[in-house]
Amino acid sequence: MSEWWRDAVFYQVYVRSFADSDGDGVGDLPGITAKLDYLRELAVDAIWLTPFYPSPQADHGYDVADYVGVEPLFGTLDDFDELIASAHARDIRVVVDIVPNHSSSQHPWFTGPDRERRYVTVGGDDLPNNWPSNWGGPAWTYDDERGHWFLHLFAPEQPDLDWNRQLVRNDFREILRFWLDRGVDGFRIDVAHGLVKKASLENEPEPFPTNRFSSDWRTAIDQPEVHDVYRDWRRLIDEYDGDRVFVGEVVFSDQRRVAPYLRTDELHLAFNFSLVFQPWDADAIRESIGESLRELPIVTWVFENHDVTRIVTRFGGERQARAAALLLLALPGPAFMYQGQELGLEEVDLPDDVRQDPIFLRTEGQRKGRDGCRVPIPWTRELQANAWLPQPASWSEKSVAAQTGRDGSFLELYRAALSLRPSGSFAWRESQPGTLAFDRDELTCIVHFGDERMVDGEVVLASDADQTAVWVRR
Numbered sequence: 001m002s003e004w005w006r007d008a009v010f011y012q013v014y015v016r017s018f019a020d021s022d023g024d025g026v027g028d029l030p031g032i033t034a035k036l037d038y039l040r041e042l043a044v045d046a047i048w049l050t051p052f053y054p055s056p057q058a059d060h061g062y063d064v065a066d067y068v069g070v071e072p073l074f075g076t077l078d079d080f081d082e083l084i085a086s087a088h089a090r091d092i093r094v095v096v097d098i099v100p101n102h103s104s105s106q107h108p109w110f111t112g113p114d115r116e117r118r119y120v121t122v123g124g125d126d127l128p129n130n131w132p133s134n135w136g137g138p139a140w141t142y143d144d145e146r147g148h149w150f151l152h153l154f155a156p157e158q159p160d161l162d163w164n165r166q167l168v169r170n171d172f173r174e175i176l177r178f179w180l181d182r183g184v185d186g187f188r189i190d191v192a193h194g195l196v197k198k199a200s201l202e203n204e205p206e207p208f209p210t211n212r213f214s215s216d217w218r219t220a221i222d223q224p225e226v227h228d229v230y231r232d233w234r235r236l237i238d239e240y241d242g243d244r245v246f247v248g249e250v251v252f253s254d255q256r257r258v259a260p261y262l263r264t265d266e267l268h269l270a271f272n273f274s275l276v277f278q279p280w281d282a283d284a285i286r287e288s289i290g291e292s293l294r295e296l297p298i299v300t301w302v303f304e305n306h307d308v309t310r311i312v313t314r315f316g317g318e319r320q321a322r323a324a325a326l327l328l329l330a331l332p333g334p335a336f337m338y339q340g341q342e343l344g345l346e347e348v349d350l351p352d353d354v355r356q357d358p359i360f361l362r363t364e365g366q367r368k369g370r371d372g373c374r375v376p377i378p379w380t381r382e383l384q385a386n387a388w389l390p391q392p393a394s395w396s397e398k399s400v401a402a403q404t405g406r407d408g409s410f411l412e413l414y415r416a417a418l419s420l421r422p423s424g425s426f427a428w429r430e431s432q433p434g435t436l437a438f439d440r441d442e443l444t445c446i447v448h449f450g451d452e453r454m455v456d457g458e459v460v461l462a463s464d465a466d467q468t469a470v471w472v473r474r
Contacts, residue, residue: 005186005245005268005334006298008045009418010095012338014306015052015074016060016388017376025386027376029075033083035379036090038400042342043418046093048188048247050306052080056106058157059358060374062097062190063104067175084183093185095247100172101191102158109171110159118171120151120162120197130203131220136362139220153194153220155358163195163229173236180240192248192261192270194221195229209253216253230266245269247300255295262297269334272300276308280315280324282434282449289331293426301331304338310373313347322413323447323469326461327436329417330445330471332426337414340377343398344410347372354390408464416461420471444472 019031029052039047051061052074061071070077087094103109109118122128122140128149131139140149141156151160161168176187198219209216230246237244250261250270261267274288292299303311303324312321321344328335350371352360357369376387378399383391396402403409424441431437434450446454447469457472 003243003245003268004045004093005243007332007423008093008334009043009329009421010046010048010247010334010336011039011042011044012048012050012305012336014050014339014374016050017374018339019379020376020384020387023386024073025376025384025388026073028073029070029079029083033079033086036083036086036092039092040090042415044092044337046095046185047087048095048336049097051097051099055104056157058104058155060356062099063102063106063155063158064099065104065106065108067098067103067172068178081182088183094183095186095188095245096179096184097190098172098175098179098187099190100161100163101194102152102154102160105157105159109161115146115150116148118161118165118168120160120201121146121148122151122201123148129201130206132208133362135359136367151197153191155362157358160197161195162197164197164199164225169229169232173232176233176236180237180244184244185242186237186245186247186268188247188249189267190249191221192230192267193226193250193252193257196223196226197221198223222252222257227260227263227266230261234265234267247271255291259296269298269300270296271302271336272296273302275301275303276305280320280449282436282447285327286428286436290428293332298333299331300334300336301328302336303328304341304373305336306338306374307370308373310338310345310347311341312344318344318410319464319466319468322410322463325410325414325417326445326463326469326471327447329421330438330440330443332440338373342411342414343377343400343403345375345377345395345398348375348389348392350375350389356389413461413463417471420461422471439474442473444474446470446472 016027018027019035020027021031052070053064054066054069054071055061055063070080084094127140133139134154139151139153142149152158153160204217204219246267248261248267248270250258251273252258258270261270272292274292278284278288311324312318315321355371357371359367360369375389375391378391378395380401381396381399403411422440422443427439429437432454435454436447438445455467455470457474459470460473461471463469
C-alpha cells in the first residue's frame with residue numbers, strides 16, 4: 001500500500017517551546033511557519049502540533065476551552081491557515097492534537113447549564129468509586145454549587161467527557177470536520193484508549209497498576225464501546241482525500257491490548273511506547289522490538305516526546321543517544337521525533353521555583369513532572385532571556401546555529417540519517433552478545449551496547465568515531 005504515513009517520519013512540535021515569533025518568550029504558530037524550511041531541510045515528512053486551542057493553560061493546552069479556535073498566545077486562525085498552506089507548499093503534512101477524553105473546566109460545555117449532558121457526574125455524599133487521578137489524589141472532585149461529583153482522570157481543571165452520550169460523539173464529529181475542512185492531514189488522539197468508561201463506574205480492582213499512565217486499568221478505560229467511536233471516526237475521515245491519518249495515544253504494557261485499535265476500520269496508527277520504557281540494553285531493546293513486530297499490524301517507533309525524559313539523560317549520555325538515532329531511523333515503519341531530539345538536548349534539571357507542570361504542583365514536588373523535556377529549543381547561540389522555561393547556558397553550543405554545518409554534530413547526523421533512511425524488509429542478523437544487528441534490504445544496522453565491535457561491510461553512516469552504531473552496505 002502507498003499511504004504516505006506507512007513509513008513517514010513525524011516531527012513533534014511542542015508549540016509553546018518551538019519557535020517564538022514575537023519575543024514574548026512563548027512559541028507560536030507564526031514561529032513554526034518561519035521554521036518550515038528548517039524542517040524541510042531536515043527531511044521530515046510531517047509535523048504533529050500539540051494543542052494550540054484556546055485554553056487557560058492549566059496543563060499547557062491539554063485543557064481545551066474551545067476546540068475550534070486558536071489560543072491568542074499562539075496566534076489566530078489566519079495564522080493556522082497560513083501554516084497549513086506553507087507546510088503543504090513544502091510537501092510537509094500537518095497532524096494536530098485532538099483532546100477528546102477531557103476538556104477544560106472553563107469550556108462552556110462545563111460552565112453552562114447542560115454539564116450533566118456531556119460530562120461524567122455523580123450525585124451523593126460519598127466518593128463514587130476508588131479511581132485515582134493520574135496526577136495524585138482521587139479522580140473525583142465535588143462541586144458544592146452543583147451538588148455532584150465530576151470525574152477527572154487528570155487534573156480537576158480537566159473534567160472527563162462522557163462518551164456514553166451521543167451528544168458528545170456528535171460534537172466531536174463536527175470538531176473533526178472543522179479541522180479537516182481547513183486542510184489538516186490527520187489527528188493525534190490524546191488518551192485514545194481512555195474515552196469510554198464503564199457506565200457502572202464500579203471500583204477498579206486493587207492493587208492498582210504501577211504503570212505511570214495507569215494504562216493497565218480494566219474499568220476506567222479501554223471499554224469495548226471505544227472501538228465504535230473510532231469506527232465512526234474512520235468512516236468520517238475516509239470521506240476526505242489525501243490519506244488523512246489518525247494516530248492514537250494508546251498505552252498498555254501488553255501490546256496485545258493495543259492491536260485492536262489498529263483494525264483496518266479503526267485507527268491507522270498507534271504510538272508504540274515500548275522503547276520509551278526500556279534501558280539502554282541490547283537484550284531489552286531487542287525483545288521490545290521483536291514483541292512489537294509480532295503483536296502489532298503496523299508499528300511506530302518513539303524514543304522521545306513531551307511526556308518523557310530525553311534520551312541523552314535517560315540512556316546515559318550523548319554516545320548512546322547518537323546510536324539511538326540510527327536505531328530509530330533504521331526500523332521499519334513510521335518514526336516519531338520530538339523537537340530538539342535532533343540537537344541532542346538533555347533533560348534540564350530546573351529549579352523548583354520555575355517548574356509549571358501540574359504533576360509537580362499537584363504532588364507537591366514528589367514527582368518532578370515533565371518540564372525538563374519542554375524547555376524551549378535553542379535556535380541561536382544567543383539564548384532567549386525570557387523563555388517561559390529557562391534554557392541552560394550550555395545550550396548555546398547545542399543551538400541550531402552552532403550545529404549547522406559542523407562535522408559530527410547531532411544535527412548533521414540526523415540530517416544524514418534522514419536522507420539515507422533505509423527501506424524494505426526487516427530481518428534480524430546473528431550478532432555477538434551486547435550487539436543488535438538487522439537488515440533492511442541492502443543496508444544493515446548494527447548497534448553496539450558494549451565495547452566489542454562487529455562491523456563487516458562498507459560503512460555508510462556511523463553515529464560517532466567509535467562506531468557505536470553504524471549503517472553498513474553489504
